[in-house]
Amino acid sequence: MIGYGLGAIGPGIGVGVIFAAVINGTARQPEAEGKLRGLGFQTFILTEVLALIGLVLYFIASGA
Template sequence: MTETIFAQAADLNQGLAAIGYGLAAIGPGIGVGLIFAAVINGTARQPEASGKLQTIGYSTFVLTEVLALIGIVVYFMASLS
């Protein structure tokens, strides 16, 4: 009896992990859009600063994508347990 309860809890855990990762991926997706929108807007306003803006944009893009990578690692850890 207890084995079936644990099996059901493991199935529920995998489903919740998938939903959680899907929700966690929304944040970095919005963040990346805002980052590059700001880079495009800044380049339109000051074209001579485009190199500096792109450098800042790509470095913040990397930091934002790390959040998504951490989320997928947590998802796999939760789904495997």
């Protein structure tokens, strides 16, 4: 359980970095907001899938 908790820190930081970049990009170029938002959500989903894979592997390893 502690291992998964530590493993979830990475995706948590990644999500923060992703949306910080989207906000910065939108502030610099407001006309690119739609494209940046789409890319932001795609990378958010990819990052969260990594966290879900870790959760699934935890349950497989624990035999629950």
